[in-house]
Amino acid sequence: MSSTTARDVNCDVTNAAREIDATRNAATSASPTRFTSLPASPNLRILLADDHPVITAAIGARLQTQTGWEVCGEVNSATELLHAVDRLAPNVIVTDYHMPGVAALDGARLLLALRRRYPTIAVVVLTMITNPFVLRAILDARVYGLLLKDCPLSEVVVAISRAQRGFTYIGKSALRALAPTDPHTTLPFGRIGTQPLSLREMEVLRLYLTGRTVTEIAATLCRSVKTISRQKNSAMGKLGVGNDRELFECAALQGMVLPRR
Numbered sequence: 001m002s003s004t005t006a007r008d009v010n011c012d013v014t015n016a017a018r019e020i021d022a023t024r025n026a027a028t029s030a031s032p033t034r035f036t037s038l039p040a041s042p043n044l045r046i047l048l049a050d051d052h053p054v055i056t057a058a059i060g061a062r063l064q065t066q067t068g069w070e071v072c073g074e075v076n077s078a079t080e081l082l083h084a085v086d087r088l089a090p091n092v093i094v095t096d097y098h099m100p101g102v103a104a105l106d107g108a109r110l111l112l113a114l115r116r117r118y119p120t121i122a123v124v125v126l127t128m129i130t131n132p133f134v135l136r137a138i139l140d141a142r143v144y145g146l147l148l149k150d151c152p153l154s155e156v157v158v159a160i161s162r163a164q165r166g167f168t169y170i171g172k173s174a175l176r177a178l179a180p181t182d183p184h185t186t187l188p189f190g191r192i193g194t195q196p197l198s199l200r201e202m203e204v205l206r207l208y209l210t211g212r213t214v215t216e217i218a219a220t221l222c223r224s225v226k227t228i229s230r231q232k233n234s235a236m237g238k239l240g241v242g243n244d245r246e247l248f249e250c251a252a253l254q255g256m257v258l259p260r261r
Helices: 012-030 053-063 078-088 108-117 132-140 153-164 172-178 199-209 214-221 225-239 244-254
Strands: 044-049 069-075 092-095 122-127 145-148
Touching (some): 044 053, 044 078, 044 153, 069 078, 078 092, 078 108, 108 132, 122 132, 132 172, 145 153, 145 172, 199 225, 199 244, 214 225
Parallel strands (some): 044 069, 122 145
């Protein structure tokens, strides 16, 4: 992580972190492409990693409100993270990209180590970095989720929910940061489709990119699940993408505008 401290970040995550930190201080003075779905288990175990404890505290407090979710640990360095994975056996890891510690375990090396050693664990990256080339490298490490630290805490919940079902998720601000001036020159999976999307196909894609399922979109738009699925698949064919991961990357590169919730 850069030298900028958590209090310098104007975002929902860090604002919530400040509130929790202030509450703790007051109390002291007074006396978290489609991959394989995660294995079914009584509780979804989530491990948090960030070198600012107030960040992990804020995220942890939000995640603990989800039924069946358990924050099994909080660590503040890459070395601690790898040790904790062996000890705590999480299903999901929500981690910063840069943390203090051994340089050989930072950034891309950390993500590759996690993917190599623990291929069944879903990794969601939460970072302050907005450089599109670094964000692209993070996605290339096959993480389940990518969020910037200006995201609302609700997006962390969405990213983990999608990971639990075997889907990837890219946050709205991360999508904007990834979008280049000319997406046609950097698309990593081939040529963009030349056929324009219909209004209904675009409507379905925009809802899908916010994390809603096909069934939820069908209910929202008062269409059948079969129709929504057909429109989604047709749109993906026109965009030249073959799976959900490519769809999210294509959306990022083309700067698709997502609706406000």
